[in-house]
Amino acid sequence: MPTLADLVSLIHEWYPPATAEDWDAVGLVLGDPEQSVKKVMFAVDPTPEVAEEAADWKADLLVVHHPLFLKPVHGFAATTPKGRTLATLARAGCALLTAHTNADQAVDGVSEAMAVALGLTDLEPLVPAAGEPIDKLTVYVPSDAAAPVRAALAEAGAGEIGDYDFASFSSTGEGRFRPLAGASPMIGTVGEIETVAEVRIEVVLARHHRRSVVQAMLSAHPYEEPAYDVVELADPGIVPTGTGRVGSLPEATLAEFARSVAAALPATEHGVRVAGDPERPVRRVAVCGGAGDFLLDRVAGSGVDVYVTSDLRHHPAAEFVEKGGPALVDVAHWAAEWTWLPVVARRLGEALGNDVETRVSTLCTDPWTMRI
Known part of the structure; x- marks a missing residue:
């Protein structure tokens, strides 16, 4: 049976905490990393009601999107809602893990899950994430020493490209030099x-590996003064992660598309609000799970027909529509982000098989409970 540490490591591999916003609070909130985990429940909000559901189901881990504590606290007595949540989980032996903004941008993350739920295809980030800074190291080595130097570079982290490692390129040539007084050639x-006769070896490496890779090369190289250079490469901009998603769907009117959005998302009292001509043709769609009005300027120049997000405010939305930009579809924050839960639950099931049982909470924790 996997441990809590195993599951935290797996979820952090998919949704790295280092990609969370600086203000965010993600990761393991409660639980012993050595405890066994058999049952995992997923929810958007860590409310007292969700905690009760997890406890009644005898979950060993509750994974939520929104943090329980986003700001520092000096205590969490059960006299407060957040304290009751934590007390309920602690009594039940249920750990708590948060994946918030680190889950927003990722592959199979919140915005991507929402886009897929709405039927969009050919997805790409609305705002691509900055790629890992990459260097290229070139070094010249005597032919008989090329293999051990290549191995040393790879073991230090160079030559990792996607799902491959030990990647390098070699070409042969002649090296010339004259040892001066004081040298020990x-x-x-x-x-x-x-x-x-020398071999030119070229490898790429993540910039944070630069120091260790250069040191490994110098240690493995037989020359007293190796000839090498390190070049910083431009960001290729080819990354599948980033803020929001843009995709395509078969052409429909805005009214038809809005009805399909309502059908695809969990029902809430908020419903689906639309700004734009109901007969407007829709084919290219931008989405952002959660509050997305900070992206309105980016959406305006993206060439999409409609933008689907949550928590749009009156004045920014009105000014956006007045400028003749894409139509707007405003959906409940909870409903949009709920679409991620089945995705991460499925990933966990595929990764661990029968070792772990999963459950997606359908308890609606949207704060708007009545529409008159």
Whole structure:
């Protein structure tokens, strides 16, 4: 049976905490990393009612999207809703894990799950995330020393490209040098020009590996003074992660599309609000799970027909529509983000099989409970 540490590691692999916003609070909130986990429940909000549901189901882990404590606290007595949530989970032996903004941008994250739920295809980020800064190291090595130097580079983290490692390129040539007084050359004689058959080795590496890779190369290289260079590469901009998603669907009117959105998302009292001509053709759609009015300027120049998000405010929405930009579809914050829960539950089931049982809470925790 997997431990809590195993599940936290797996979920953090999919949704790395380092990608969360600086103000966010993500990761393990409650639980012993060594405890066994058999049952995992997923929910958007860590409310007292959700905690009761997890406890009644005898869940070992509750994974939520929204943090229980976003700001520092000095205590969490059960006299408060957040304290009751934590007390309920602690009594039941149920751990608590939060994946918030680290789950928003990721592949199979919140915005992508929402886009898929709405039937969008050919997805790409609305705002691509910055790629990992990449360097390229080139070093010249005597032919008989090329293999151990390549191995040292790879073991230090160079040559990792996507799902591959130990990647490198080699070409042969001649190296020339003259050892000067004070040198202790492995090859050649002081004062005489030497020509050596050498191999040019090129590898790419994540920039945070630069120091360790260079040190590994220098340690493995047989020369007293190796010839090498490190070049910082431009960001290729080809990353599947980022804020929001843009995708396509078969052409429909705005009214038809809005009805399909309502049918695809869990029902709430908020419902689906639309700003735009009901007969407007819709084919390209931008989405952002959660509050998305901070992206309105980006959406305006993206060439989409409609933008689907939550928590749109009166003045920004009115000004956006007045400028003749895409139509707007405003959905309940909870409903939009709920679409991620079945996705991460499925991923966990596929990764761990019968070792773990999963459950997606359908308890609506949207704060709007009545519409008159």
